[in-house]
Amino acid sequence: MGNCSNKVSPDNILIDWKSKNTTSKYHWWPMYESFVNDCNNNLYSKGNGLDKYDTLMGTNSLEYQYKKYRINTLSLRKDKEWAGFCHNASILSSLYPYPKRNVIVKHNEIEIEFNLLDIETLMIIASNNAVRENMSLFFGSRNNNNLKQNIDEPSPSNFLYMLNIICKNDTPFIMDIDNKNPVWNYAFDSVKIYECYSCPLKHDIPSKGTVIYYNFKIFSTAYPNANQDLWAYISTQYNVNQEVISQTEKWISDIHPDFLWQKYPLNRPWNGKSTINPEIDSRIVYYIYNESISNSRSRKISIY
DSSP states (O other): OOOOOTTOOGGGEEEEEEOSSOOOOOOOOOSBOSSTTOTTTOTTOTTSHHHHHHHHHTOOHHHHHHHHHOBOTTOOOTTTTTOSSHHHHHHHHHHSOOOOSOEEEEETTEEEEEOHHHHHHHHHHHGGGGEEEEEEEEEEOOOOSOOHHHHTOSOHHHHHHHHHHHTTSSSOEEEEOOSSSSOOEEEEOEEEEEEESOOSSOOOOOSSSEEEEEEEEEEOSSOGGGOEEEEEEEEEEEOTTSOEEEEEEEEOSSOOOOEEEEEEEOSSOOOSBOSSOTTSBHHHHHHHHHHHHSOOSOOEEEOO
């Protein structure tokens, strides 16, 4: 990881931000079926939370998930290696602490115990119903091709501006860390941005203008392997009156984020059929999750 040169003083820290709550780790649940009945990877695997929910509630969520979201090994889809539910995992990571304990659920005289992974699978399915409707922030543009103008977006100055806005909130935000075609969303809870006079990375230094370097350090408690240490520069030319006559900027790091976004939690029970899988009632998922993180000693709820 590169550091700013020793010429940098504390006055050159542009952003030093931590969210009120730290991120929690949720799996991204790929759609690709690497092998049959992988309960740790595929939401449509038998024996997982959806299967238990169906047994309890008389629904067909597992079958629905299998038919709509399964990608088999023979698929020609270009996104089969990365298509999944990282979008939904990131929402949960940024807003909801991970389940803490198993919950026994009773319905129509049937009792089934849901473990932490079972509860997570249901939460992934209900995640779109767990956020405030029509309230979100989104910065950037998803890069769906390899055109240079799309790969270079957002520019360093725009990225700095985006972070200035999003870091005014106290909630973790979500970022696609790769400016290429695949989308890898992760939730982040800490940001430090330095304005520097030198850069440790090898690069072509502009021959004209005043060059200022920017070091973006973006951290995730839940996903430390996704931490970002990015470098860019902005070169500015002035006239004799110290007015800006031209400005160029460039990413020095080979890969940089594609877009940033943020969702907001509900302060009430989740409601309605899941937008991902209508066989799942998000209200029931909420009650199971809420019991899992509560201080109740019962560890048991009844669904009517």
